[in-house]
Amino acid sequence: MVDQNLSVPKYWRKIPQYYRLTAVKCRKCGRVYFPPRAVCECGSREFDEYELPRRGKLIEYTVLRSVTSDFEKQRPLAFGIADLGGVRVFGQLVDCPNPDKLGEGAEVEVVFRRVKEDSDYGIIYYGFKLRPVKGCW
Amino acid sequence: MAVGIVGWGAYIPRYRIKTREIAEAWGDDALRIRDMYLVEEKAVGYIDEDPVTMAVEASRDALTRAGIAPSEVGAVFAGTESKPYAVKPISSILIDALNLKRQVYSVDMEFACKAGSDAIVNLMGLVKSGLIKYGIAVGTDSSQGEPGEHLEYTVGTGAVAYIIGSTNLVAEIKHTYPFASDTPDFWRRDGSPYPVHGEGFTGEPAYFRHIIGAAKGLMEELGMKPNDFDYAIFHQPNARFPVRVAQMLGFPLEKVKPGIVVDLIGNTYNASALLGLAKVLEEAKPGSRILVVTFGSGAGSNAFYIETTDLLPSRVKLARTVGEMLEDKVYIDYSLYLKYRRIIRMIHG
Amino acid sequence: MHNSALGYINGFAITPPGRYYDKGYRELFAEVALKALEAAGNPDIKAIYVASALSELTGEQLAIGNVLRDYAGLRNIPSIRIENGDGSGGFAIMTALNHLASAGNGCMLVVGVDKPHEVISLKQNKYASYLLDSDYEAYFGATPVALAAIMAKQYMRSYEYKYEDLATWAIKMHERGAKNPYAYFKRAAKLKDVLDSELVADPLRLYDVSPFVDGAAALVLCSKPNPNDLAIGVINYGFGASNSYFASRNDYTVLSSVVEAAKAVGPLENFNGVVSVHDTYSIFGVLALEALGLCKRGSALRLLNEGYFDQGGRVMVNLDGGLKAVGNSMGASGVYQMAGVVMQLRGDKPFNGLNAESAMVEDMVGVDQESVVFTLRVVK
Known part of the structure; x- marks a missing residue:
């Protein structure tokens, strides 16, 4: 048996969020939540799906050098928080060898990337990442 | 019925390696290599890029240029010879990444470097027959070049996608x-x-x-x-x-x-x-x-x-152009190339 | 005031934190549980609260209570395992106090025990990532230190601090650890050591990160003080929570869960005594001081550098060296903190001569998920 260390259902059910940043928008007050929530701050439980825009501004970032076992061969990992149409999203920051060269509020685009994989035989997890449009090298 | 291209999108990774850099690693004559292939440098996908991720990027831009809703797409065909899964389609990942409807004909195609163009031909048939309104044809590859073997000098990384239909054609x-x-x-x-x-x-x-x-x-x-x-x-x-x-x-x-x-x-x-x-x-x-x-x-x-057609010029700037992506580059050395392309033999990950 | 304590700490014990390759969960548990019970005069115990974050992850043991109890020879007492990440200890104490209140009398045994060093560092990092939102943060490879780094960056930028200012936290904690026989790091550190240490997540360096340690700490909480010993009572506790998704918090320079917990416990501006903050990372120690209301927002690092929180001051912070020097024993860390301030209130070595009468303990889960703040007092 090939040992499966990464769960398939745990990934599969979040595909709308991982692939397309599918948030929820409250039908009553219009608040947008990513990740989705069951109850809005206004008390409403009725939401519509809402895809976040794929362009936004970088708020802050860091470069993690001490990574977890799943990411050993991908280190270092840069992470950023981006404002996508007023919603703050956390994600990996890619294609940016020198993020310290980025200006404040640098423009980022949402890209589709591999996140991690279960050895050479198991599932590949895909998901969104953040990529500075220009300026980090 | 006229059929053709409604929208297109391309994707080229940001990283590049000079063929000279590879030649130096193997002790080959860089000038002779350049003379043989006339390839100055090649695109290298980052460690997290593969034919799936590039297909998504190109297809998103193709949809943007076409100006159509994902729900209008009736088929998605991916031509590749470097599938990350030997069994499990790229095209099904595209369905969810692009938010296509479930009622969509989808398949991966393989005929070495020709399959992407076979996807176009097949979609033309589906559009002409009236089975679908629009289809997405993708050509995507991050193929393999054995280290030290001559394919390594030329094997690049990239993807392209075309929306095939019969209305609002750009070509x-x-x-x-x-x-x-x-x-x-x-x-x-x-x-x-x-x-x-x-x-x-x-x-x-x-x-x-x-x-x-x-x-x-x-x-x-x-x-x-x-x-x-x-x-x-x-x-x-x-x-x-x-x-x-x-x-x-x-x-x-x-x-x-x-x-x-x-x-x-x-x-x-x-x-x-x-x-x-x-x-x-x-x-x-x-x-x-x-x-x-x-x-x-x-x-x-x-x-x-x-x-x-007359519609073509107005669609060019709606998404990333090949011209821009050819300019948008970061050079890496041979060791990063081996790391990014996952060529160093790893026990796991 | 005398009768208003939620419970009294009639006995406690801690194991010097370390890498116990020769001891497992049961051995560490028995050591501290038996010592604490003995210190409390071996009272009858109504329940055992086991605080552990990692028992199944590194110990491969669920339902750990009976294994621990059986090994320690504690019979016919129900055991309840509390897991709330690196805040498990504080939440176990809170739960035991609630149990005491509902029982009306008697004693509870609270034991924090964890063994991160059963596994290699990459696995430790993976388990630490479980403290974040698994689907939306850890999924992408994030660990708590990455988010702490973002907070440190934003804090330093907002209040115009240099990294050298932040390095003071590590220097002071190492200085205190050097005097504490129960510290994991017993060596003082100079600014150069901190500045030369490797980057973990910029701007945070190795010296900003508390080291994972194996450890166990125990408390015996009773409704009445031990008549033969100094009476130390837990006067109050407060709970607070923040948004689970870090990015959605918008302000990354405040520990909101600690602010809420401090509000719930009552006004603390005029507090004087000893304080123990959960400094998993240096920046968390700094931000906790502000969140507790001990100083204005943005001022903690300046005051720290001016020596305001040193021994002899009105508010003496982490005299044992904090998690930075004592070590991060995950689920046990909150119990270590509590035991640490008890030693300080008692004036046990090396804290003799402090003459502190009040204490405060802040325990936090992960990166500002949930927090609990306790106030303690020597009851005369």
Whole structure:
């Protein structure tokens, strides 16, 4: 048996969020939540799906050098928080060898990337990442 | 019914390695390598990029340029020879990444570097028959080049996507012509990490015979001559082959050059000639006549006669252009290349 | 005031934190549980609260209570395992106090025990990532230190601090650890050591990160003080929570869960005594001081550098060296903190001569997920 260390259902059910940043928008007050929530701050439980825009501004970032076992061969990992149409999203920051060269509020685009994989035989997890449009090298 | 291209999108990774850098690692004569292939540098996907991720990027831009809703797409076909899963489709990942509806014909296609163009031909049939309104054809590859073997100098990374339909065309595909045979010039056995090729045998009996067969066949059927075309775009395993095949067919250099991208990004396999077409669409005037001939080892070619429409120029700037992506680059050295392409043998991850 | 304590700490014990390759969960548990019970005069115990974040992850043991109890020879007492990440200890104490309140009398045994060093560092990092939102943060490879780094960056930029200012936290904690026989790091550190240490997540360096340690700490909480010993009572506790998704918090320079917990426990501006903050990372120690209301927002690092929180001051912070020097024993860390301030209130070595009468303990889960703040007092 090939040992499966990464769960398939745990990934599969979040595909709308991982692939397309599918948030929820409250039908009553219009608040947008990513990740989705069951109850809005206004008390409403009725939401519509809402895809976040794929362009936004970088708020802050860091470069993690001490990574977890799943990411050993991908280190270092840069992470950023981006404002996508007023919603703050956390994600990996890619294609940016020198993020310290980025200006404040640098423009980022949402890209589709591999996140991690279960050895050479198991599932590949895909998901969104953040990529500075220009300026980090 | 006129069918053709409604929108297109391309994707080239940000990282590049100079062929000189690879030659230095192996003690090869960099000038001779450059002279053989005329490839200055090639695109290298980051560690988290593969044919799936690049297909998503190109397809998103294609949808944006087409200006259609994802729900209007009735088929998605992905042509590749470097699937991350031997079994499990790229096309199904595209359905969810692009938010297509569930009622969509989807399949991955393999015919070495030719499958992306077969996706276009098949979608043309589905559109003409009325089975679908729009279809997405993708050519995407981050193929393998064994370290130290000559394929390493030219194998690039990239993807391209075309929305095929019959309304709001930016370019009409007026005719197609196939030419194929059993010619074992290049292959990768099941379970094998790297392709094997027949060096010179990839030339005359394979690349040149099939491309010339398809191009001549198309022109004969249409009663057209090289003079009737504004652009000629051929599969690009290196920069020498397309220039030479153009000469053999009687196309002047200036009609071939605009569609050559291999010198700056390497051979992108299923994206190769179709990425060249994307670049030409960025500069072509309405009414331009374009010949595209793809080639896949094993071996076969599809020839296309394409004519651009008045709608074309307004769509160019709606998404990332090939021209911009060719300029947007970060150079890496050979060790990062090995890391990013996951060539260093790892126990896990 | 005398009768208003929620419970009294009648006995406690801690194991010097370390890498116990020769001891497992049961051995560490028994050591501290038996010592604490003995210190409390071996009272009858109504329940055992086991605080552990990693028992199944590194110990491969669920339902750990009976294994621990059986080994320690504690019979017919129900055991309840509390897991709330690196805040498990504080939440176990809170739960035991609630149990005491409902029982009306008697004693509870609270034991924090964890063994991160059963596994290699990459696995430790993976388990630490479980403290974040598994689907939306850890999925992408994030660990708590990455988010702490973002907070440190934003804090330093907002209040115009240099990294050298932040390095003071590590220097002071190492200085205190050097005097504490129960510290994991017993060596003082100079500014150069901190500045030369490797980047973990910029701007945070190795010296900003508390080291994972194996450890166990125990408390015996009773409704009445031990008549033969100094009476130390837990006067109050407060709970607070923040948004689970870090990015959605918008302000990354405040520990909101600690602010809420401090509000719930009552006004603390005029507090004087000893304080123990959960400094998994240096920046969390700094931000906790502000969140507790001990100083204005943006001022903690300046005051720290001016020596305001040193021994002899009105508010004496992490006299044992904090998690930075004592070590991060995950689920046990909150119990270590509590035991640490008890030693300080008692004036046990090396805290003799402090004459502190009040204490405060802040325990936090992950990166500002949930927090609990306790106030303690010597009851005369």
